[in-house]
Amino acid sequence: MSQGFPKSGASWDELKRRMLDMSRHDVDWRGGRAALHVYYAGDDVLAVARDAYAMFMSESALAPAAFPSVAKMERDIAGAALDLLHAPDGAVGYVTSGGTESILLAMKAARDWSRNGRRSDGSPPEVVLPRSAHPAFDKAAQYLGVKPVRVPTAANYRADSVLMASAITENTIMLVASAPALPYGLMDPVADIAHVALEHDVWLHVDACVGGFIAPFAKKLGYSMPLFDFGVHGVRSISADLHKYGYTAKGASVVLYADADFASYQSTEFVDWPKGKYYTPTLAGTRSGGVIAAAWAVLHYLGENGYLALTSRVMRTWRRYVEGIRAIPELYVIGAPDLAIVSFGSNVVDIFAVAQELSQRQWYVSRITEPKGIHQMVNPAHEAIVDEYLDDVTAAIARVRSSAARVDCLEVTTY
Numbered sequence: 001m002s003q004g005f006p007k008s009g010a011s012w013d014e015l016k017r018r019m020l021d022m023s024r025h026d027v028d029w030r031g032g033r034a035a036l037h038v039y040y041a042g043d044d045v046l047a048v049a050r051d052a053y054a055m056f057m058s059e060s061a062l063a064p065a066a067f068p069s070v071a072k073m074e075r076d077i078a079g080a081a082l083d084l085l086h087a088p089d090g091a092v093g094y095v096t097s098g099g100t101e102s103i104l105l106a107m108k109a110a111r112d113w114s115r116n117g118r119r120s121d122g123s124p125p126e127v128v129l130p131r132s133a134h135p136a137f138d139k140a141a142q143y144l145g146v147k148p149v150r151v152p153t154a155a156n157y158r159a160d161s162v163l164m165a166s167a168i169t170e171n172t173i174m175l176v177a178s179a180p181a182l183p184y185g186l187m188d189p190v191a192d193i194a195h196v197a198l199e200h201d202v203w204l205h206v207d208a209c210v211g212g213f214i215a216p217f218a219k220k221l222g223y224s225m226p227l228f229d230f231g232v233h234g235v236r237s238i239s240a241d242l243h244k245y246g247y248t249a250k251g252a253s254v255v256l257y258a259d260a261d262f263a264s265y266q267s268t269e270f271v272d273w274p275k276g277k278y279y280t281p282t283l284a285g286t287r288s289g290g291v292i293a294a295a296w297a298v299l300h301y302l303g304e305n306g307y308l309a310l311t312s313r314v315m316r317t318w319r320r321y322v323e324g325i326r327a328i329p330e331l332y333v334i335g336a337p338d339l340a341i342v343s344f345g346s347n348v349v350d351i352f353a354v355a356q357e358l359s360q361r362q363w364y365v366s367r368i369t370e371p372k373g374i375h376q377m378v379n380p381a382h383e384a385i386v387d388e389y390l391d392d393v394t395a396a397i398a399r400v401r402s403s404a405a406r407v408d409c410l411e412v413t414t415y
């Protein structure tokens with residue numbers, strides 16, 4: 001129910017009460033009921049992000065000369081991400097509003113970089129991506145006049161580098177690999193795809209929106225993790241979300257480039273109007289200093305030790321999900337996930353009926369469609385409730401089996 005413009009002001013106490021009231025039906029993410037969307041590292045981390053956000057929310061990253069503080073924090077964040085992801089000397093990075101913007105900017109840079117010498121006939125540039133890649137690529141392609149070419153994944157649900165190679169045409173400007181792909185938690189074979197990219201001299205973007213701030217720490221903890229970052233020759237850009245496993249305030253991601261020359265194609269500049277040069281490196285004009293300050297503060301509050309500790313909790317909890325699901329005879333785990341995400345299906349019961357049953361037990365459930373399955377993205381909040389979840393899955397299956405419930409035409413959304 002919306003209403004008109006408020007006639008008179010109200011007290012903050014009154015408004016706070018009304019806002020809390022509005023949040024009554026929101027999912028209890030602190031209690032681990034959300035399968036995705038919130039990455040809860042504890043109230044101390046939230047407090048740091050909130051205070052830092054409040055300190056700089058009026059400042060703007062649009063004006064580095066006015067706010068050198070925000071510019072310095074952005075450089076620090078980019079520098080930290082580049083270091084974590086083994087960037088070579090000369091690499092650069094920017095803070096963006098999220099994975100979608102990071103992907104859009106990388107695709108723009110690839111498109112405009114490749115104009116140096118290709119496609120004089122006006123046919124659209126093409127991006128070759130695995131079927132499991134995030135829809136943000138298709139969205140970016142729509143905005144940029146690029147044709148997305150989705151290629152089936154291999155039988156193990158990972159990107160198929162051979163099929164991707166065969167989809168390359170003279171219009172191809174970019175290949176995409178996910179680290180990991182959101183539907184399955186599977187790392188694509190970045191090294192194989194990089195080989196293809198180098199062979200054809202096309203841009204390779206690695207979408208590490210999920211993995212960027214957790215896969216490097218999982219690897220340090222001894223989990224086996226394929227190479228996926230700038231350590232792989234041929235990777236030109238990477239997207240990595242701070243607002244996922246970076247545990248910072250929403251509205252923060254980084255886009256990173258192996259070379260400043262590649263990055264130069266991301267920015268825009270305009271002078272032909274009455275107020276002189278208008279230069280912005282990213283999509284937004286005004287950019288809240290709050291988002292950048294929160295990310296800077298959380299990165300420095302946690303440090304490598306803090307991220308290792310959180311990653312250890314996520315990975316151990318994730319293993320409990322994987323093993324718990326494998327132990328339920330009616331279920332199977334989809335693929336052999338590498339980290340943080342597990343999707344599971346069933347050959348015995350209608351898994352969407354199980355999902356519906358779980359929803360009735362106050363779980364916010366996430367689904368996938370190929371194959372039909374339930375999708376769980378693990379964060380530290382799940383540590384305390386994984387057993388309860390698995391018990392409810394078992395109970396839901398029993399219920400579905402006894403009632404032969406089926407959910408036939410449920411439209412599945414990514415969220």
Ligand SMILES: *Cc1c(COP(=O)(O)O)cnc(C)c1O
Binds near residue numbers: 097
């Ligand atoms: C979340 C996600 C994105 C998009 O990021 P937003 O921050 O939602 O814009 C892109 N790729 C992958 C793999 C993701 O998980």
